[in-house]
Amino acid sequence: MTGRFAFMIDPVDIEEQRSDYADTFTQVDAAAPALSVGELSTQRGDGVFESIGVVDGHAQEVVPHLERLAHSARLCDLPAPNLAQWHQAIDEAAAQLGSGESVIKLILSRGVEHGPTPTAWVTAAPAPDFSAVRENGVRVVTLDRGYDLGAAERAPWLLLGAKTLSYAVNMAALREAHRRGADDAIFLSSDGFVLEAPTASLILRFGDRFVTPAPNGGILHGTTQLSMYEHLAAQGFETAYDRIPAADLPRADAAWLVSSVRLAAAITAIDGVSLPVDPSLTADLNRYLLSPRD
Amino acid sequence: MTGRFAFMIDPVDIEEQRSDYADTFTQVDAAAPALSVGELSTQRGDGVFESIGVVDGHAQEVVPHLERLAHSARLCDLPAPNLAQWHQAIDEAAAQLGSGESVIKLILSRGVEHGPTPTAWVTAAPAPDFSAVRENGVRVVTLDRGYDLGAAERAPWLLLGAKTLSYAVNMAALREAHRRGADDAIFLSSDGFVLEAPTASLILRFGDRFVTPAPNGGILHGTTQLSMYEHLAAQGFETAYDRIPAADLPRADAAWLVSSVRLAAAITAIDGVSLPVDPSLTADLNRYLLSPRD
Numbered sequence: 001m002t003g004r005f006a007f008m009i010d011p012v013d014i015e016e017q018r019s020d021y022a023d024t025f026t027q028v029d030a031a032a033p034a035l036s037v038g039e040l041s042t043q044r045g046d047g048v049f050e051s052i053g054v055v056d057g058h059a060q061e062v063v064p065h066l067e068r069l070a071h072s073a074r075l076c077d078l079p080a081p082n083l084a085q086w087h088q089a090i091d092e093a094a095a096q097l098g099s100g101e102s103v104i105k106l107i108l109s110r111g112v113e114h115g116p117t118p119t120a121w122v123t124a125a126p127a128p129d130f131s132a133v134r135e136n137g138v139r140v141v142t143l144d145r146g147y148d149l150g151a152a153e154r155a156p157w158l159l160l161g162a163k164t165l166s167y168a169v170n171m172a173a174l175r176e177a178h179r180r181g182a183d184d185a186i187f188l189s190s191d192g193f194v195l196e197a198p199t200a201s202l203i204l205r206f207g208d209r210f211v212t213p214a215p216n217g218g219i220l221h222g223t224t225q226l227s228m229y230e231h232l233a234a235q236g237f238e239t240a241y242d243r244i245p246a247a248d249l250p251r252a253d254a255a256w257l258v259s260s261v262r263l264a265a266a267i268t269a270i271d272g273v274s275l276p277v278d279p280s281l282t283a284d285l286n287r288y289l290l291s292p293r294d
Numbered sequence: 295m296t297g298r299f300a301f302m303i304d305p306v307d308i309e310e311q312r313s314d315y316a317d318t319f320t321q322v323d324a325a326a327p328a329l330s331v332g333e334l335s336t337q338r339g340d341g342v343f344e345s346i347g348v349v350d351g352h353a354q355e356v357v358p359h360l361e362r363l364a365h366s367a368r369l370c371d372l373p374a375p376n377l378a379q380w381h382q383a384i385d386e387a388a389a390q391l392g393s394g395e396s397v398i399k400l401i402l403s404r405g406v407e408h409g410p411t412p413t414a415w416v417t418a419a420p421a422p423d424f425s426a427v428r429e430n431g432v433r434v435v436t437l438d439r440g441y442d443l444g445a446a447e448r449a450p451w452l453l454l455g456a457k458t459l460s461y462a463v464n465m466a467a468l469r470e471a472h473r474r475g476a477d478d479a480i481f482l483s484s485d486g487f488v489l490e491a492p493t494a495s496l497i498l499r500f501g502d503r504f505v506t507p508a509p510n511g512g513i514l515h516g517t518t519q520l521s522m523y524e525h526l527a528a529q530g531f532e533t534a535y536d537r538i539p540a541a542d543l544p545r546a547d548a549a550w551l552v553s554s555v556r557l558a559a560a561i562t563a564i565d566g567v568s569l570p571v572d573p574s575l576t577a578d579l580n581r582y583l584l585s586p587r588d
Contacts, residue, residue, distance in 0.1 A: 039336060040465075112325075166459075
């Protein structure tokens with residue numbers, strides 16, 4: 001098993017994008033005290049993050065993750081991260097991780113209260129074993145996210161397109177799903193449209209057409225979803241972004257939750273009603289998602 | 295100036311409410327590394343908190359704050375905090391704080407990822423000097439919170455009545471207010487009712503009647519608001535909880551944002567339109583809020 005460790009990035013480059021800041025990080029043990037109690041990440045969930053899958057030492061889709069980190073930072077009025085600095089930390093962490101599957105997380109916090117700069121770090125750890133869920137799929141329940149589809153555009157301070165550290169609701173939704181005997185959840189807008197899962201994107205199949213909720217509704221644009229769409233398009237399937245009424249969910253010919261570390265999990269039931277599954281396509285998707293991707 | 299320090303509570307009492315756990319905490323410097331990167335407070339904003347005002351070494355309204363901490367923990371499926379353990383940490387911190395105004399924060403985090411218990415700590419620091427804002431008041435803007443008034447009851451996983459660490463939206467709302475030239479914000483429900491400020495409760499005055507939004511709409515029940523209502527009732531004023539349409543805001547005879555550390559700040563303008571202020575009543579309210587309260 002590979003170890004758990006972190007790189008504290010110090011100094012964090014503040015918008016100057018200096019190339020000589022690229023290797024300024026210090027390795028610490030993941031269990032060691034590394035953050036002060038004044039950290040706004042911990043006091044306010046005030047920061048942004050990314051989770052990157054690593055397969056046999058290869059960090060997947062690094063550039064899309066870095067671009068989304070920068071996008072989230074912009075939505076949260078955080079200084080623009082120096083992507084070269086982060087990229088080098090990711091490469092160094094991935095090189096230290098052994099064979100098998102791992103996860104690298106990037107965290108950009110607003111910093112210590114009244115402090116001058118953000119705090120930033122990268123964590124590296126073995127991934128949980130998701131082989132069973134990739135094979136057996138997940139039962140999901142639908143849960144109201146409380147926002148209508150227009151909220152993101154109307155109220156950008158709701159940060160709906162940013163991957164912030166304020167994930168308490170996402171975690172509560174997973175607990176509610178477990179309470180209902182399911183494995184995961186699909187969030188619906190208060191006006192009845194399909195959004196995303198608490199920590200994954202949703203892809204539905206209708207015939208030879210694959211569709212995912214349009215990210216302009218205030219959901220995250222999934223890096224794994226993007227990558228899977230490339231793969232599906234290369235195989236001649238039609239891929240689309242759309243506004244999907246919740247009533248369409250049980251009509252799907254197949255559906256998956258896709259995310260960077262668990263990868264593609266077929267949805268076997270929605271709110272207790274079975275959904276068709278396609279084990280061979282799911283296996284193919286996961287083979288692709290486990291292959292080196294940049 | 296009093297120092298900044300924290301007590302790490304270890305072991306955190308898990309539901310046994312053992313009385314011999316009451317003084318098991320370790321003092322650390324607030325700037326020193328104390329938390330690991332695996333902390334779910336920092337990775338997910340997954341935990342609950344309280345901010346307690348301290349005046350000349352007296353922690354204000356400790357029991358209501360502890361009761362709200364327990365309430366938030368319950369809504370977040372966290373183990374019930376041992377209130378005696380927390381109370382002793384608060385008393386010890388308050389005793390170490392010198393004269394003047396300070397702030398004690400209580401943080402109960404879900405703990406380290408895959409860890410066995412929550413993490414808990416108490417921070418103590420001098421309060422910012424709020425004398426000017428107590429005298430001059432605040433200009434506010436109204437901002438859509440995205441949720442309708444029924445969301446809290448319909449979707450408890452939105453954690454609307456819990457004081458969670460996931461405050462990124464609250465912080466973004468304050469930045470939006472500053473961007474619009476205001477000092478603070480009032481959240482409105484998506485169906486047009488008045489909620490609360492990002493870090494304060496709202497109290498409106500209409501004649502001799504004081505009214506605040508009913509906390510069953512998914513807002514926090516403000517400890518300072520409760521205390522102020524006792525004071526107002528003792529003076530013969532009528533106090534009420536109600537559903538307040540946003541259209542009623544400019545008709546108020548006076549309005550305040552009230553919170554544990556800043557105390558009562560008169561609202562001088564809403565969305566650029568002036569509101570009447572009552573400097574002598576505001577001064578009286580702050581005198582009361584600065585007096586020792588339990």
